[in-house]
Each structure stands twice: as structure tokens, then as C-alpha cells.
Amino acid sequence: MTTARLNHIAAAGTEGGYRRIRFADGCMITVETQPDATEFTEVALWPGLTAPATDAWANEDQWELYLTNQHGEGRSLFLDVPVDAVRELIEEHGGEHADQDEDLPATRHHLSPRSATGIYRVHLDDLDDQPIGRIIRHDDFWLATPSRGESRRSFLCDDLGEAAVYVVQEADIAAGRATRTEHSA
Incomplete structure (x- = not known):
């Protein structure tokens, strides 16, 4: 669940x-x-x-x-x-209700629970349940690392949302749903 x-x-x-x-x-x-x-x-x-x-x-x-x-x-x-x-x-209690407060922005992705090593796996909601990347907190920054794509380079972000967006953008580029010129890392 x-x-x-x-x-x-x-x-x-x-x-x-x-x-x-x-x-x-x-x-x-x-x-x-x-x-x-x-x-x-x-x-x-x-x-x-x-x-x-x-x-x-x-x-x-x-x-x-x-x-x-x-x-x-x-x-x-x-x-x-x-x-x-x-x-x-x-x-x-049956999981989370579909109707929640709008205090968190809508996204195309979700995070898995934090692993014992501090890793949050990023998943796209509309694709298979294979993770498209991971995010780890280091002090006051988030390190985002895509698991697909040509570069697979990590990106240091100021907040969790920025880190997740980077991983999703890289997954879209790797899958041909976007090109690098449309996104900036």
C-alpha cells in the first residue's frame, strides 16, 4: 500500500x-x-x-x-x-484517502519510504513501479541521482521538490518524452 x-x-x-x-x-x-x-x-x-x-x-x-x-x-x-x-x-485504516489538503503540490511522482541507509527512491505514478532515481539528504541539501539516462549525473538541490523534479526530468529525457533543451538541470 x-x-x-x-x-x-x-x-x-x-x-x-x-x-x-x-x-x-x-x-x-x-x-x-x-x-x-x-x-x-x-x-x-x-x-x-x-x-x-x-x-x-x-x-x-x-x-x-x-x-x-x-x-x-x-x-x-x-x-x-x-x-x-x-x-x-x-x-x-485502509491507506491514505484520495482527497487530502492541497498544502502539498500535485506531482507525477511519489517517494518510497526512507530506506535504512537514508535513500528515498523516486517513482513515476504513470509507469511501472521501477524507481527512476533516488534522493539522499546531506546536511541542508538533497542529492538527486537519476537511475536512467545517458549522464546519470547527480545534482545537488536546495529542497526535496527540486531534487524530485530533476530526477523526473532526467527520466523523461531518457524515455524520449522530453529533450535536454526543454529542461535545465
Whole structure:
């Protein structure tokens, strides 16, 4: 099951704010994290959603909800929840809903979950599920490396979106859907 929104948020971070993820069954969570996360700093479960009774969800913080006057709304707030635990919760509820907030731009690609070595594989939505490249975070930059094409040269980018666009452009050039003159790297 693909968790494209979760994967993007875990890779890009939430820029000091929060991002909502709607589940297929209508339940929702709100998450906060830094870029290239293996765990979310905060995960707020909206009313009607219960956290699994596992160690990953053990660090509950009702005090923060009380201070922000959200304690009576049936929400639960958990700190330092592994991305994989959130992914499992989403999958238990049927995956991600097709209708999400428009806070993330529409793309033709999606990222696979972060590997143990810190690699995000890039996949085109309209092609087979073979990755077209990979993205790795290095300090404050993203290194984008296409897996197809003549050059297969890596490109250092300022943000995740720019890195993904570079990989997609190189895949389009390699497949003959675009030419180098149409795109600049």
C-alpha cells in the first residue's frame, strides 16, 4: 500500500508547522517533523482514532493539549513516534484517502519510504513501479541521482521538490518524452 503523502512529509518535513493526513476511512492525524525524519516530533490523533498499544505510541503528552486548549476535543498527542509506526496505523485504516489538503503540490511522482541507509527512491505514478532515481539528504541539501539516462549525473538541490523534479526530468529525457533543451538541470 502506498503512503505517498506520509512519505513526502517524512522526507520534506513540515517547516515548523503541522500537516494533516486523512485516512481512507475518514480518520485523521496531524504530524510535525524535521526533514529526513525517521520519527515524527508530534503526532496528534483526531477524535475517533485510538493509538495502538505499542512502545512506538507510549510517549503520550496530554499536558500540551491542555495548554493549547485542545484537551476536550477528543484528541491525543504523541511525541517521537517512528514514521513506520504511523505508516502501519494508516495501513490499518485502509491507506491514505484520495482527497487530502492541497498544502502539498500535485506531482507525477511519489517517494518510497526512507530506506535504512537514508535513500528515498523516486517513482513515476504513470509507469511501472521501477524507481527512476533516488534522493539522499546531506546536511541542508538533497542529492538527486537519476537511475536512467545517458549522464546519470547527480545534482545537488536546495529542497526535496527540486531534487524530485530533476530526477523526473532526467527520466523523461531518457524515455524520449522530453529533450535536454526543454529542461535545465
